[in-house]
Amino acid sequence: MKKRLAIAIVFLLVSLMGLGCGDETVAVVNGEKVTRSQLEKIVNLYVSQAKQLYSEDVTEDREFMKEIEKMALNDLIDQTLIIQKALSEGLEATEAEVKKAIKNFKDSAGTEGYKNFIKAAGMTDEEFEKEMYNQVLIDELREKVISKVKVTAEDVKAYYDAHPEEFGNLYELKVSHILLKTREEAEEVIQRLKNGEDFGTLAQELSIEPAARESKGNLGFINEQSNLVAEFKEAALKLKPGEITEEPVKTQFGFHVIKAFEERKPHLEPFEQVKDQAELLARQAKENQAWIDYVSDLRKQADIETKI
Secondary structure, eight states: OOOOOOOOOSSOOOOOSSOOTTSOEEEEETTEEEEHHHHHHHHHHHHHHHHHHHTSOGGGOHHHHHHHHHHHHHHHHHHHHHHHHHHHTTOOOOHHHHHHHHHHHHHHHHHHHHHHHHHHHTOOHHHHHHHHHHHHHHHHHHHHHHTTOOOOHHHHHHHHHHOGGGGEEOOEEEEEEEEESSHHHHHHHHHHHHTTOOHHHHHHHHOOSTTHHHHTTEEEEEOTTSSSOHHHHHHHHTOOTTOBOSSOEEETTEEEEEEEEEEEOOEEOOHHHHHHHHHHHHHHHHHHHHHHHHHHHHHHHSOEEEOO
């Protein structure tokens, strides 16, 4: 199964000024060199997060490491552009602001969390302080950009309509599955279930899913937003409680036999009762999009040359 880059980097940036002089140049952004040592600090953070996420040494996966390096380089280029723009706008990071940013990070991460972060990134305390200087500049520019965002009543209602799961719950169905290697094996299991054999017992005995012995194939409640492969989710949500898929469901993992159990009816809180929450979420979404668009425009206007 190919790993997915769902890595939550708590601290995105790596110092872009005064680091890695004389290093290999990995990109040139509006005439400014971006170095290998800068890139490696972001890669180190991504690798650390990936190891925690997958509980394995991802550095052995060459394809995955290429993806990490590509993602890190794109982030580093964006960060360079943002810093350049912040400085050109006359924004400043005072000593007091930098000290406050450092204190906030350490308070949030804790002593051990800070030490682990520094170790994972391969930073010194001095480099971390320089990084905080950059972070303050970036935050100031972002605040300047999002301060122009306006949220109308129509925006709020549109957000509410488009995100019902945030104001109640979607229709949910509790399902279990048995995963087999071949269609023939799955068809045989379906027949055995029709003959009255117990689903959980067969899952424990036959499923090639690693956790099946303990879970009996139970996946809990799923809905349209569940992070499952499309073929599986579509077939499962068509079932009614007590039903089993008539045909094996093929996915990239093999052939599934799915059974539905308990269902939960959808529920949506009335708009007037959650209007304040909807306004806050709509504003956050619009601000995030405004920032994404702003950085995208910086890229379009920039002279960028990658070296790797």
